[in-house]
Amino acid sequence: MSIATVPSYGLRHVSTTRPWLIKTLRFSSTPFASLASEQAEPNTMQSSNNVNKPTSNFPKRGQTVELVCESLAFKGKGLCKVADTGFVVMCDRALPGERFIGRVTRRKGSYAEVTKVETISPHWDLVDAPCEYASYCGGCKTQNLAYEAQLRAKEQQVRDLVIHVGKFSKSELESLEIMKPIVPCDxxxxxxxxxxxSFGPERWVPKELLAEKNEGDKIKNYALGLHAPGFFDKVLNVNKCLLQSEPANMVLVAIQDCWRDVDLGLSPYNVHSHKGFLKHLMLRTGRNLKTGLPELMVNFVTSSYKPELLMPLVERVSAIPEVFSVMNNVNTSVGNTSVGEEEYTLYGKPTITETLRGLTFQISANSFFQTNTRQAEVLYSLIEECAGLRGDGSEIVLDLFCGTGTIGLTLASRVKHVYGYEVVAQAISDAHLNAELNDIRNATFVQGDLNKIDASFGNNFPRPDIVISDPNRPGMHMKLIKFLLKLKVPRIVYVSCNPATCARDLDYLCHGVLYDLIKDVMQAEQNIKGCYKLKSLQPVDMFPHTPHIECVCLLELCDNPS
Ligand SMILES: C[S@@+](CC[C@H](N)C(=O)[O-])C[C@H]1O[C@@H](n2cnc3c(N)ncnc32)[C@H](O)[C@@H]1O
Incomplete structure (x- = not known):
């Protein structure tokens, strides 16, 4: 196979020894492409750096430069240009149109990172951020950017990635109306x-508020809140978060009110010394099926099992009428995750409920469930639209990365059978439970690692008519891409929470994969031709004020896929 024989779609290089090492930089000299390749695979940057190494214009570490922010890119950082040289830098919390002075903190391949020192003129579309923590909390970075401008920036980011990483032409995207306008979150x-x-032994206070710190008062300095941007060990104390439900804020206030009381003997976990009891507080809001009102789960993650210590907190929160469940996940490891090796019910029931597209779901403390239920309704209806089901109950759906089975289950009534695959065992047992709860009998859920499939994977289910693939941020593994390119189902609905890896995978599926025959002669595999056409790409805003973007893509098998 040679590139010349490939009709309208090209082939992309992949090293066989490191299939995820995408050599995007080989094909593009634009800084955006290097940023995008970092999003697609952060670990590849160092090895790819030399390709785009700029020569003279590179500002030095510590140097201050005047900058203009042009757009939002990776992790919501501002993509900025040095005013006189046009050199590209990235700056956290810089917003489109803003002119400012930045100090170079580090060099990253073909660009540099800066921190903002002083704003010369503010960005376009400036609004007041309603949250008191907005300017330094790691959660919402763009609250002071008008929502319409946030949407424009997200849409632009997807378009740029699909062009630079996905290698789709602008004219192709426009003339065929592939790229749809972003769906806002209402x-x-x-x-x-x-x-x-998270709980922490010493609250993090931004520079401008240092005067308010209770120096010398150890307990008053305990923190319960969100991590300071970029730090796993620094916690910003928060009493309210505008992203969660009102009842969840009531719970947060109730706990903040009492957990530092010395008589309770509670201590926050210290991630350095690995001492302390309280690790995390997780709040989940569902919906009571009878009343339609919010129903809450409070989950305390602790380093050991000492229910007697938690009892005063349990009493406080269970007095809030919306609280239906109080759980304790015990995580004895030094790692700081919230999933415990053991789980105990301290009050009420071990799961809460939620409805999505007419179905009922049981949610346990650690099961994955779409975080924005209301917008998940919109997302799932777009997925169903793209799936283009005939509705006669004849089709087979393969639901890859199925989580607790929500997508497949919402399609089940219109198809012959749904086969779901997912790596987390707990999610699979939740999926079975969800099928049972909704009296769905034509769905099979299997636990398995989709990064480790081999050629026999397809023997586990009948040939699908539709594949839904909804991977997490790293996107699809090359083994799965190769499997899909060989399987050649008529349509794939690719749902993505990371437009960079989405663009990369669309490139593979549509344009093919070319193995690096020069470097990896011994392990050279056959090149694989792309065999899909990108029919539509629909960005959806699930998470206002954050950099996250969801996309629903429809791929159809080409006419002559062989
Ligand atoms: C974005 S979530 C999608 C969940 C589900 N489709 C939904 O809408 O609720 C991605 C899911 O992929 C699962 N996952 C991640 N890596 C996986 C792997 N290597 N093999 C199988 N599943 C994986 C995660 O556990 C998670 O449930």
Whole structure:
């Protein structure tokens, strides 16, 4: 196979020894492409750096430069240019149109990172951020950017990635109306049904508020809140988060009110010394099926099992009428995750409920469930639209990265059978439970690692008519891409929470994969031709004020896929 024989779609290089090492930089000299390749695979940057190494214009570490922010890019950082040289730098919390002085903190391949020193003129679309923590909390970075401008920036980011990383032409995207306008989120606050707060022994206070710090008062300095941007060990104390539900804020206030009381003998976990009891507070909001009102789960993650220590907190929160469940996940490891090796019910029931597209779901403390339920309704209806089901009950759906089975289950009534695959065992047992709860009998859920499939994977289910693939941020593994390119189902609906890896995978599926025959002669595999056409790409805003972007893509098998 040679590139010349490939009709309208090209081939992309992949090293066989490191299939994820995407050599995007080989094909593009634009700084955006290097940023995008970092999003697609952060670990590849160092090895790819030399390709785009700029020569003379590179500002030095510590140097201050005048900058203009042009757009939002990776992790919501501002993509900025040095005013006189046009050199590209990235700056956290710089917003489109803002002119400012920045100090270079580090060099990253073909660009540099800066921190903002002083704003010369503010960005376009400036609004007041309603949250008191907005200017330094790691959660919402763009609250002071008008929502319409946030949407424009997200849409632009997806378009740029699909062009630079996905290698789709602008004219192709426009003339065939592939790229759709972003779907806004109709509520921009209180949309999250799950928040995780951390306990810490010493609250992090931004420079401008240092005077308010209670120096010398150890207990008053204990923190319960969100991590300071970029730090796993620094916690910003928060009493309210505008992204979670009002009842969840009531719980947070109730706990903040009492957990530092010395008589209770509670201590926050210290991630350095590994001492202390309270690790995290997770709040999940569902919906009571009888009343339609919010129903809450409070989950304390602790380093050991000492229910007697938690009892005063349990009493306080269970007095809030919306609280239906109080759980304790015990995580004895030094790691700081919220999933415990053991789980105990301290009050009420071990799961809460939620409805999505007419179905009922049981949510346990650690099961994955779409975080914005309301917008998940919109997302799932777009997925169903793209799936283009005939509705005669004849089709087979393969639901990859199925989580608790929500997507497949919402399609089940219109198809012959749904086969779901997912790596987390707990999610699979929740999926079975969800099928049972909704009396769905034509769905099979299997636990398995989709990064480790081999050629026999397809023997586990009948040939699908539709594949839904909804991977997490790293996107699809090359083994799965190769499997799909060989399987050649008529349509794939690719749902992505990371437009960079989405663009990369669309490139592979549509344009193919070319193995690096020069470097990896011994392990050279056959090149694989792309065999899909990108029919539509729909960005959806699930998380206002944050950099996250969801996309629903429809891929159709080409006419002559062989
Ligand atoms: C974005 S979530 C999608 C969940 C589900 N489709 C939904 O809408 O609720 C991605 C899911 O992929 C699962 N996952 C991640 N890596 C995986 C792997 N290597 N193999 C199988 N599943 C994986 C995660 O556990 C998670 O449930």
């Amino acid at each position: 509520i921009q606050f209180h949309y999250r049904n799950k928040m995780e707060f």
